Amino acid sequence: MAVKVSPDLISRYGGNLPRYTSYPTAVSFSTDIGPADVEGWLAQLEADQSVSLYFHTPFCDELCRFCACNTAVMRHEDGRKAYGDLLIDEMQRMVALVGKGRLVRHLHFGGGTPTTLPAETLRAIMAAVRENFRFSDDAELAMELDPRHVPEGALPLLGELGFNRISFGVQDLDPKVQETCGRIQSYEQTIACVKQAREAGVNGVNIDLIYGLPYQTLETVRDTAERIVEMQPDRLAVFGYAHVPWKQKRQQLIPQDSLPSSAERLAQTAVIDEVLVAAGYQPIGLDHYARADDAMAKAYKAGELHRNFQGYTVDPSPVLLGMGASAISMTPEGFFQNIPSAAAYTRAIKETSSLPIARGVFRTMEDRMRGRIIEVIMCNLGVDLAEQVPEGDDFRKVFAVELEALKQFEADGLVQWQGAKVSLTEAGEPFLRHFAAVFDKRRQELAATAEEGKATPRFSSSL
Ligand SMILES: C[S@@+](CC[C@H](N)C(=O)[O-])C[C@H]1O[C@@H](n2cnc3c(N)ncnc32)[C@H](O)[C@@H]1O
Ligand code: SF4
Structure with missing residues (x-):
């Protein structure tokens, strides 16, 4: 995508747009759709329909200023453990509707930072998943990880539980960019995590980078891309920084005048693209790159790639069951999202026996x-x-x-x-x-x- 864009095109097209991880997009979700609708949608799934599973953890060890996700620090381990119990409870409610034993080709733990869940909680969730579903031989079991906060023993545990892909957040390696973003993360921390993951048998390594961050320049993004390529990740996500301070208050700490312009953002993507393509990566869609021998690159070449709420995926299932506060699910009939606030989600699971759904949309x-x-x-x-x-x-x-x-x-x-x-x-x-x-x-x-x-x-x- 190393393309020069004229100022005229930038000013005429510009504007703000969805990233199209779904259609209808989340702005069409409304409270007209509730648990009763969704229970009907789930109960009518074809008997042999496979499903994908998503578990959302809204907690982090520390908060980054740039992050658009709805996350909080939960200091008490008891609280994080109790949240894990709610995830299992919610999953059991879904299983009561869709039936036991469905095939799963993709399971994803996202957040926030899922390793804030205690080890025994992760074990219990995975045991409950295996009791209620069966994984295909080629199933992808993936988790997002913050390389600054990896609990002792977490990577061997993930290997033992069958995880085969980890996404590591890096964003940018430059000290000034990191300081403004409130995310200080050394190159050594990242490389040590990648090495530990591979030693634990988790061979799928994804790395997230961002362009358009405060004080990023063509030099910082080039340097970051070149050093990250040395780690030989299988896939990279290269996101454009989403500055949405009206939605995410902590982004207000980022000075507006430190942000690159649209023309600078485009030039930054071009530089990253140049480095990654020269290193042999296949560009994929809006924001992904994969090594030529990776399943995502193969699916892209075969025209078999998919896109859902987790972004690009090789997972073809039209059914995604999302557990946890704010998690989004999909069935052919519609999309639905859980209650976003962790406290209100907790109350909904504890005080009712239905699904903790806040809103959704029927797909005509x-x-x-x-x-x-x-x-x-x-x-x-x-x-x-x-x-x-x-x-x-x-x-x-x-x-x-x-x-x-x-x-x-x-x-x-x-x-x-x-x-x-x-x-x-x-x-x-x-x-x-x-x-x-x-x-x-x-x-x-x-x-x-x-x-x-x-x-x-x-x-x-x-x-
Ligand atoms: C939900 S986060 C979880 C990652 C993990 N907690 C970590 O910190 O490494 C997944 C990715 O979303 C991306 N992300 C978060 N906020 C963003 C924003 N405002 N604009 C673009 N990408 C963003 C980052 O690349 C991040 O690694
Ligand atoms: S980037 Fe990761 S660690 Fe930072 S606030 Fe977002 S989810 Fe939490």
Whole structure:
């Protein structure tokens, strides 16, 4: 994606956009959907439908200023243990609806920082998972880890419990960037963790980097990328810094004038891309890279990559069961999110026997078609529209509005047509989210309501 973007395109396209980890996006979720709807959706899953599992931990050992996640420090081990018991309780409620013994190809522990859960709690959760589900032979069992705070024995424990992929947060190695972000993490800490993970048999190593952070320059991002490549991670996520201080108060501690401009952010991605591609990594979609022999690179090349609430994945399951405060789940019928506050989630599990759901969205047949198109665009950078409409329908009629909008993209050299297939050009690659947004009808409807005086939902910067 080492592409130069003109100031004219930046000013005309710019703006804030979703990252399209789902369609409809979270702004369409409402309290109209509750436990009764979801219980129906779960109970009607096909008997042989596999599922993916997600366990969310909203705790961290210390908080980073840049982080957009809803996390807190929970000092008391008893509190963290009690939270683990709630995760098991919630999972049992899901199992009562979907039935025991379903196949799992992907399990993910995210957060926050899941290793804040005590070792005996992680053991108990994994024992409960194995009692209620069965893993496929190629199942991916993954966890996010903060290299600054890895409890003694945690990596061997993860190896023993069957985990085969760890995502390590790094972000940037420069001392000034780290200090402003409130995340001091030495290169040695990271490399020691990666080494311990591999020694424990956890061979899948992912590293998260961010561009667009305060005081980052082309030199700092190049230096970070070059030193991280030496660790030979299998996959890298290179996120654009999402500055959303209206949602995440701690980001207000980051001086606005320390943030790179859109043009600087684009130049930073180009430098990181250059380093990673030269080191043999395959660029994937919006923000991922993988070694050529990695399953994600292979899935990308075969056009079999997927995107869900965890970002890019090789997991094809249309069902994701999310446990924990704020966790999001999906079924073919709809998406639903748990109560975000850990305290309120705790009360909901303790005081009721239903699922702790705060909101959700039903997916109409049109949502499902548009969701598939947006997923294909986000994964493959292009889509054959004739393949996406119901048989017998003419895609030119179904997508007349979108085709009109794409004329400007084409005139700007951002997309090209080949029959019914429209794809990003190389120059268009930084505009992936804008391309996907053309098919986001709900966003256009919301924007129309906003013009009538209603509040506009706000996303992070698109460039
Ligand atoms: C949910 S965090 C968990 C990682 C783990 N707790 C750690 O600190 O290493 C996963 C990743 O989200 C990304 N992230 C968090 N806040 C972000 C933001 N404001 N903009 C872009 N990426 C962000 C970071 O790259 C981080 O490593
Ligand atoms: S980056 Fe990780 S450790 Fe830092 S606040 Fe976010 S989740 Fe917690």
